[in-house]
Amino acid sequence: MSAAAVLAPRRRLVPYLLLLPGMLWLAVFFVLPLLTLATTSLQEGSISQGFELTWRIANYSDAFVAYRDQLVRSFRYAAVATVLALAISYPLAYAIAFRAGRWRNLMLLLIVAPFFTSFLVRTLAWKIILADNGGVVSFLRTIGILGSDGRVLATSIAVVAGLTYNFLPFMTLPIYASLERLDPRLIEAAQDLYANPVTAFLRVTFPLSLPGVVGGTLLTFIPAAGDFINVRFLGTPAQSMVGNVIESRFLVALDYPTAAALSLTLMLAILLLVTTYVRRVGTDELL
Amino acid sequence: MSVDGVGGIGDGTRRAGGRGAAGIERPSLAWRAWRGLTRNIVTFYAALALLYLFLPVFVVVLFSFNDNVGRFNFAWQGFTLKSWLNPCGVMGLCPAMVRSLQIAALSTIVATALGTMIAFALVRHRYRGRSATSTMIFLPMATPEIVLGSSLLALFLNLGIATGFGTILIGHILFNISYVVITVRARLQGMDATLEQAAMDLYADEVATFRRVTLPLVMPGIISAALLAFALSFDDFIVANFNAGTTVTFPMFVWGAAQRGVPPQINVMGSVMFLVALVAMVVGGVLQRVRR
Numbered sequence: 001m002s003a004a005a006v007l008a009p010r011r012r013l014v015p016y017l018l019l020l021p022g023m024l025w026l027a028v029f030f031v032l033p034l035l036t037l038a039t040t041s042l043q044e045g046s047i048s049q050g051f052e053l054t055w056r057i058a059n060y061s062d063a064f065v066a067y068r069d070q071l072v073r074s075f076r077y078a079a080v081a082t083v084l085a086l087a088i089s090y091p092l093a094y095a096i097a098f099r100a101g102r103w104r105n106l107m108l109l110l111i112v113a114p115f116f117t118s119f120l121v122r123t124l125a126w127k128i129i130l131a132d133n134g135g136v137v138s139f140l141r142t143i144g145i146l147g148s149d150g151r152v153l154a155t156s157i158a159v160v161a162g163l164t165y166n167f168l169p170f171m172t173l174p175i176y177a178s179l180e181r182l183d184p185r186l187i188e189a190a191q192d193l194y195a196n197p198v199t200a201f202l203r204v205t206f207p208l209s210l211p212g213v214v215g216g217t218l219l220t221f222i223p224a225a226g227d228f229i230n231v232r233f234l235g236t237p238a239q240s241m242v243g244n245v246i247e248s249r250f251l252v253a254l255d256y257p258t259a260a261a262l263s264l265t266l267m268l269a270i271l272l273l274v275t276t277y278v279r280r281v282g283t284d285e286l287l
Numbered sequence: 288m289s290v291d292g293v294g295g296i297g298d299g300t301r302r303a304g305g306r307g308a309a310g311i312e313r314p315s316l317a318w319r320a321w322r323g324l325t326r327n328i329v330t331f332y333a334a335l336a337l338l339y340l341f342l343p344v345f346v347v348v349l350f351s352f353n354d355n356v357g358r359f360n361f362a363w364q365g366f367t368l369k370s371w372l373n374p375c376g377v378m379g380l381c382p383a384m385v386r387s388l389q390i391a392a393l394s395t396i397v398a399t400a401l402g403t404m405i406a407f408a409l410v411r412h413r414y415r416g417r418s419a420t421s422t423m424i425f426l427p428m429a430t431p432e433i434v435l436g437s438s439l440l441a442l443f444l445n446l447g448i449a450t451g452f453g454t455i456l457i458g459h460i461l462f463n464i465s466y467v468v469i470t471v472r473a474r475l476q477g478m479d480a481t482l483e484q485a486a487m488d489l490y491a492d493e494v495a496t497f498r499r500v501t502l503p504l505v506m507p508g509i510i511s512a513a514l515l516a517f518a519l520s521f522d523d524f525i526v527a528n529f530n531a532g533t534t535v536t537f538p539m540f541v542w543g544a545a546q547r548g549v550p551p552q553i554n555v556m557g558s559v560m561f562l563v564a565l566v567a568m569v570v571g572g573v574l575q576r577v578r579r
């Protein structure tokens with residue numbers, strides 16, 4: 001028997017051996033926790049008397065009724081922040097991919113660099129920038145957009161601004177990656193075929209950059225919808241999102257079933273949105 | 288420049304201003320206007336966007352020099368170097384920083400090893416359950432961190448495991464695996480397989496081929512994956528917040544400080560992290576260019 005024949009069955013095992021440790025980790029610390037979360041969400045009781053699994057599905061409807069505003073607000077804020085991030089990122093990514101020339105790497109560096117100051121520290125910096133006695137507010141008051149006692153901090157505008165800022169590279173980099181891969185000859189072909197620039201952009205450039213746009217919107221929307229840091233630093237309880245509720249139910253009120261039900265509701269809602277969105281736009285290659 | 292000479296078919300529909308009679312092509316007026324417009328407006332816009340990106344960094348650095356009175360550091364009082372000369376002067380800040388670095392280093396090592404192995408399996412092997420593997424990698428990334436954090440806490444509560452350093456580490460390894468797989472997989476997919484075949488043709492055995500050809504070629508991907516994992520772990524607040532118990536990481540210290548009072552030393556740390564990352568990226572870029 002040749003060596004190859006002996007090795008053959010063992011070779012078939014190789015991929016599984018490579019997968020085993022990582023997949024085991026994901027099974028124990030991702031899938032199992034989600035199942036635990038699901039059973040927790042169907043429990044009844046309190047921290048002093050203990051929790052018992054009673055399969056109480058009404059936990060979900062109760063949580064939804066009690067915190068519908070926060071849930072809806074999370075998705076609304078995340079959607080607005082995603083659209084704003086797209087509006088800021090697309091031209092920026094376009095400029096780097098097609099116009100930056102030899103400054104390309106420097107520009108990419110400049111986009112990533114600010115995000116090493118730590119999420120919480122830069123969000124606190126926005127608190128200073130948007131403060132009532134800060135430059136932004138006094139400028140907006142001078143040009144009359146804000147009234148003389150109008151403010152930005154502690155409003156939904158500040159929260160959305162913070163969300164937009166904090167996830168910006170997650171939008172810019174995927175769009176840049178797909179624009180950079182784009183063959184410029186395709187745009188030239190459109191030009192040769194008498195497309196005007198706007199048509200060429202809408203029919204060639206933009207569709208070809210869609211994988212990046214889809215990836216970027218997901219990477220922005222998902223963390224934004226679950227965020228609770230921006231509200232805490234830049235907003236008030238009146239702007240609180242579902243993340244704030246989950247955080248306080250879990251860690252302060254110790255009301256685990258409600259927190260678990262809200263967590264799973266958030267996850268399922270996002271998965272539903274994401275799959276319909278990806279199907280709609282039609283970029284399955286993302287997975 | 289477009290490819291000339293292939294445009295014969297559409298000749299009848301050609302409009303004026305398209306190409307000169309001599310056959311030398313000139314972009315139409317609209318295209319030249321677009322070029323000018325995008326070059327100028329888009330560049331201007333990009334400059335504006337960069338300014339926006341750097342505004343908070345500027346504030347972070349500036350307020351690290353603030354001679355603040357009282358507990359908070361939100362209003363400019365005057366210039367001082369005292370926070371820079373005494374960065375550990377705030378109780379608990381430097382231990383939190385060290386803890387964050389330890390967790391980031393450990394989670395990076397484990398996640399990079401596990402994730403790289405999965406990436407190799409996905410790209411280099413055909414096996415049953417490949418698409419299931421991809422889904423398992425994608426799902427944690429499509430799950431908000433708050434769900435990852437709270438579900439892990441639910442598990443630890445149910446099993447009666449005390450949360451702390453180890454449970455934060457577990458959570459960080461978990462979310463880092465997916466990012467490592469995606470990054471290394473992209474590098475592997477873009478690699479030229481003929482180089483490895485050439486090595487085999489030259490009588491290198493599998494181990495030698497892997498060590499001398501495959502690994503050096505994948506290394507840039509593994510290194511960027513490790514850097515990404517380190518950054519994600521170091522900056523994570525949400526998963527840590529749920530699973531920390533009484534352990535305090537740097538982001539958690541900032542979170543607590545935001546309620547009690549923010550010392551300028553926090554801005555010093557933010558500035559130092561920014562500088563270190565900047566220097567590391569510049570040096571990395573230069574090294575890559577030199578090697579080429």
